Structures are given as structure tokens and as C-alpha cells.
Amino acid sequence: MRNAYLVATREYAENARTKGFWVNLLMFPILLVASVKVPELLQDKAKPVRHFVLLDQSGEFEGAVQKGIDRAHNRKVAGALLKHAQVWSDPKKAPEAPDVDWTQLPADQMGNFDPSQDPLEQFEAMVGQGEIAEAFSDPAAIKAFESVLRASMKPDAPEFSAPRRDYERVELPEGVDPTAPVMEIAKGLKPYLSGGKMPGSDRGLFALVVIPPDAAQRLKRPTDGAMAAKNQQHGADGVQFWSSNLTDQEFREEVQSALDAEVRAREFERRGVDEKTVKEVQQTRIQFASFDPTKAEGDERVSIADTLRKWAPVGFVYLLFVAIFNTVVMLLNNTVEEKSNRIIEVLVSSATPGEIMMGKLMGIAGVGLTMLCAWVLSLLGVLMWFAGPSVQWAGPLLDVIRSSGLLPLFAFYFVGGYLIFAGIFLAVGSLCSTVKEAQNFVGSAIILLMVPLFTMVFVAQEPNGTLATVMSWIPIYTPFVMMNRAAADPPLFELWGTGILMAVTAIGMLWLSGKIFRIGILRTGQPPRLIELLKALRTPSKLQ
């Protein structure tokens, strides 16, 4: 045992001293921080506030478009508030008879809520229907909604801050005649539309919207015949939207739907339909909520934490894969190195092959565990640092990791998976004399190891489905797939059954690889063919 320990400490020290090890260790938290911070930065940088020119030559639609754009923004604010409330929702708070001061809400909104029900759920439904936007033009109203929603949020939830406007209207630059034909105006603005800075501004023009004088006459109705459609092809295009950015369609849609809403309102009037009645009809809805039968009674409502709980294991599967793969390749390389420079002979004259193998297994496992501990700790650290208003999922994710049994399971599956794959790689390493020979094997082994990564998403979506169940019972995939399913409470029988099968496989694999290792480490030349190997396993002296 002393020798195994000596071999283990040497292996550990040698690998823990390599640059690669430290790069691995430090890259993870850096990537983690970057994966959160970079998109945030990019969002600010990539989508700056965008300027547009709105020119209404008909004089009829300008107000409607402006209102539409405001509404779209208000809807975004409402959506952001909903997300904020969901992220910080407290599943422990009873949804029935909440302690809410409903009178804070603007008078015209009061009627939309049932005071005896959970405000978050009702708010969610309203935002889903897009009906709440009007109220959100007033900052005081936003505050009122937030304080109502606090009834179902955690006490430590941070304050909500509304997102900024994405689109801002600017005036037509001097020298461009607002009454000129569309083509001429477009021509005058072309330099700004294609990236040039507008006079007195630090940015170019994102879009030009021109509503022609006869826009009100250019309507398409479902009752229009084929003839009318044909006539329209020959005419101008009606409202013209000029922009060199073809990927961002959001603003275009906002303007278009604002105009559509306006002409529809006019249609209601023309046909003698009361618009208010239509709106009221549209706002009528059935009560609806999602429940998860696997959760404890009274706690069945689905929150964002539940969604995270479902997907967090996917992250752990990745970590598991990277950690296991990194360590077993280390094991393979070390073994081949010792073989190719014949240190193994000195080792074998100093310690038994069993001790050497055990030492290598333990030493490299130590390296892997150090790496994993560092990763998990930095993950927790980064999450704690982020947990707050800017990264709203960090807090709940932290809770998920801390509260569920994911970490112990993760440790169990790492050890099991490591032992199985270490057994395979160690045996192969002992049979190869050069790194090149070993690499051929690694190539095919990677593909085998990747299967659980390919199926990861399917397993997460259907954690107790056929694919997941079948793969769980294949011992080399058990660690990955069961980790994948961990949050979905797989049947206890499967949890224990696959766990025991994995442990038995690991022991068997180590026993077999111990036998191969004994034969392999002193062999030189080409790796043996499988048939030779099988013969040698029965009579070990054959190959020596």
C-alpha cells in the first residue's frame, strides 16, 4: 500500500504541476463569468438605441404609429417585470388569498384582477395577452404593479429596473423636403441609412418610415378580389420602410402592427362595430395554471427554479464528461510514457503491478477531483457573486444546486465513471508502446464517450422515457445519463439498479484491466491482437 501511495502522490504532483492543469482550473471560472458578462456587454454594444425618421405625408397616422411604438416598449417593460417576478417568485408563498393591497393599482386596472387569487399568475396571463401595455406608460403604475407582485416574491428580491427604449425618433435632417416624393426623400437619407452619422448625432439612421398621402386608401381587405390584388401590384408600395438592417425585423413589425391597429379601428367604426366591446371580448379568458404532479402537495406550481432544476443536470453532465475524459487521457498518456521510456521496468522491480496500477488510479483520480472541486467551488462562487438583479437566474440556480441532491450524485457518478473508463484506458495504455498507437484508440473511444452528450437534450426533455431508461442500463453511459436524469426523480429501482450495475462493472473492469496491465506493461512492439490477448489472459506467461 505504501508503494501505491508513493506512486499516487508522484502522479498527482506531476500532473498538478503541468500548465494544462492550471489552465483547465482557471479557464472554467473565467469562461463562466465571460458567458454571463459577454452577452450582456454585447447586448448593449450590439443593439444600441436605434434612431428612426417617421414621415407622415398623409397627416393621419403619425399619432397611431407613435402610440404603437410606445405600446411595444411598454409591453417589453411589462414582460421584463413579469420575468423579474417569476425569477424571484417564492414557491413557499400560498397562491390563494394573498396578502395584497390591490388598491395601489391604477383604478382602470383593478377590474382586471381577482383579489382572492395570486397576483403573479394573473399578471402572467395579462402580459401573455398583451393587454396590460397601456398602464405601463406611467412609471408610477409600474411601481404599483411591482409592489403588488411582491406579494408572491421572495422577501430579498431586488428592485425592478425597467429596460431602456430600443427605438428613438429623430427629426428629418435639414435640407430634405418632407413633402417630396418618397424616392427623393430616401435618396437624401441614403448616406445615413447606410451607416453615415446623422448631423448632430453620434449614430446613423436605423430606419426611415414614410407614410404616403394616400395611405388610408391603400388597404387590403379579405373581401378584395383577385383583380384588386393585381391592381395593387402596379401601384406604389403604400407605407415604405427603409432600412439597411434586414435581420432586425422587430421595429418594422411594431410600426406595421401599429398601422394595422389604426386602420382596423377605423374599420370598426366604418362598419358600426363598437371597438370597446371587441376589446372586452378579447380580454375574456379562462383561468389557467401549470402544475407538476411530482412535486409535494401544495407546492406543485412551476416556477423558474423548477425549470432550472430540470436543466442544471445538463451542465453537470458536461462537467462529468470533461472531467472524466481529461483524467483518463492523462492516465493513458502517463502509462504510455512510462512504457516507452522503460521506467516501468524499474517500477516493476520496485513495486507490484497491482500497486503501480492502484497508485496511478488514485493519483489521477486525485487530479480529477481537485479539478472538479475547483470547478464546482468556482461555479458556486461565481453564482453567489452574480446572484442579484443583473443575472436573475443566478440566485435560483444557486438554490437548486444547494438544495437538491445533485452534488453527492455528481460525486458518485464521477467516481463510478472514472473507474470504468480508467480501467479501459489503463489497459489500453499498457498495451501500446507509443503515444501514436494510443491516439488511434483515443479517437474511437471519444466517439463512444460522446454518445451521452448527443442524447443529453433528449434525455433532459424526456428524463424517464425509453431512450433515457435504456441508456441508463448501459454501464459505460450510466454516470452521464443518470446524472442527466437526476433532477427528474427516476424510479428508485432504476437509481439503485443502475448504480449497483455501474459499481459492479467498475470493479469487473478494474479486475480485467489489472490482468491486462500486468501483461501489457512489460510487452514491447505492436499491441497484441484481441485473440492473442484473450489467450494471454488465460496463460499470462505467454506474452511475457
Add this chain to the structure above:
Amino acid sequence: MNDSAPAVVLRGVTKKYGDFTAVDSVDLEVPRGSIYGFLGPNGAGKTTTIRMILDIVKPTRGSIAVLGADSALKVRNRIGYLPEEKGLYKKMKAWAIVSYFAQLKGIDAKESKRRAYELLEKYGLKDFADAKCETLSKGMGQKVQVLASIAHRPEFVILDEPFSGLDPANQQVLEGVIRDLRDQGSTVVFSTHVMSHAERMCDRILLVARAKKIFDGTIPEARALIPRQVRLSGPSRELLERLPGVARVEPVEEEGAVGRFELTMADDAHPQDLLRHCFRESIELASFEHHEPTLHEVFLHLVGEEAKVASFR
């Protein structure tokens, strides 16, 4: 375990790899405290014999005892081994490697570190003790490896081709290491295909060729295997042929060698006796040269020219 037993005893040891016989029924005894050379051309079976002695490879037939035990593995902490192909952990420091292998042989960490520095200093590697092995030259690396195999002060040291790849200066250092080991009471076995090292250092040698033992014994015994030759300038061929112990007389066929003869002595006769006889009988000799045969000549005599062509570089 019997401490007065020979360091190594081989009885009828044979090793076959399939149809190929690497070692063919070799008997051998290595006495304690001796320096023993395994000599023979490449592929003669030296390394296989060494691996069998260490119980890294099992013999097909025959028995091996090392330090009185039936397997070297049982007494592995009392044995030091340097394999034929040399290699070190590239990223480890010189002292750490010496210390690591000493620890594997049962020395505690502190003591092994002390001995590592002591040995490195003693054999001229003091400045490289803290250098990583990848920065060492081949010769230095090899010396480190030799030191790593003896830092636990083994009773029995077995070195496979320790001199190959070393420059003359380092070969001399290594000869010093081996002699020091003997002086400390260790038994040393080393293999080589360079006869001169064995000639200078060994108390006994084993000669192998084509898997078979050809000879084992002391170096004088080996030399006695071939008839001695004397060159002298003397009176006449007829007179010389009548001298006692002379088997054959041939004139030396070199330019200006008139009157010079080469005498081949009889198996049991010694040139010294011949010289004494000449003095007593007042036979005038203008010159008298006698040289001991080299091991190389002994070897060639024993295995024949064929081995020379086949193996020696």
C-alpha cells in the same frame, strides 16, 4: 533467508518465446561481494537473463534464487536495477527521481532526499540536482538513473548495459560507482558487450552467445582458456622447438623480422617458466615479448569468427 547464500543462483534456466530460445539452460552462481560481468554480443540473451533474475519475466524452465529467496520480488527492497533502455520522468527534478525510487525501496522521504543530494554531489552532479530531467544531457540522465537505482544501498545491484552511451570521462565515473558499491559490500552484476570494462573491473564473468553459456569464471581462468604466445628473437628454430612447454614455433613474417619467432605454448605451460629456463641454460635472447590474451581474444577463440561478424560492432 540465508545471507551467506550466493547473491544469485541459476539452475538450468531456459526462456523460450514461441519457437525462439532466448536463453538456453544456463547455470550460474554469483558470489556475494563480487563484481560480475555478463558478456556477449547483442541478442545473446543477457537482458532476458537479467529480467528473469529480477522475476520481471518468468523462465520457461529452471530455477532462480536471488539473495536466498526464490523470487527477486520477495527481496526487491535489497536489489537495485538499471534497465537496458534508459528513461526518466522528464518533468521531475534529478534529486526527486533519485529520492522517489529510493522511497519505493522503503527508504523514508527525508532520508531519501538527503541521500539523493549526497549521491549527486559525490558523482559530479551537484549543480544539476535541482534541474528537471528534460534539461539534462543523455549522459547526465543516465548517471542520475544509476544513482536512482542504488540510493537505497542495495545488497545486490544489477545494471543492464550501464556504460552504453556514456563518454569516456563518465564511463570512468561509473566505474568508480561500481567499485564503491563493491567496497561497501554490495554484489554488482552488469552486462556489457564492451570487453575492456569487464576486463578492468570484474572479479568474474559470464560469457554468453546465441542463448548459451560459453564460460563463467575469473578473468585469469578465462585467459587460461587460450594457449599463451611468446615472441622472441633467438638462436634457431630447431633450438626453440626443443625448449620445454613449447608446442609450436613459427617465424614472424614481418619486414625486418629476421630471426624473430612466435612460440605457442602448451596448455599448461607458462611463459615465465620458459624465460627462467632460457636464463638457466644461458640461451641468448635478443628480445622476449609476452602479452596476456585480451578477453576479446578469448571470446573470439571460444565463439569463433562467426560471432565477430554477426555481433560485435
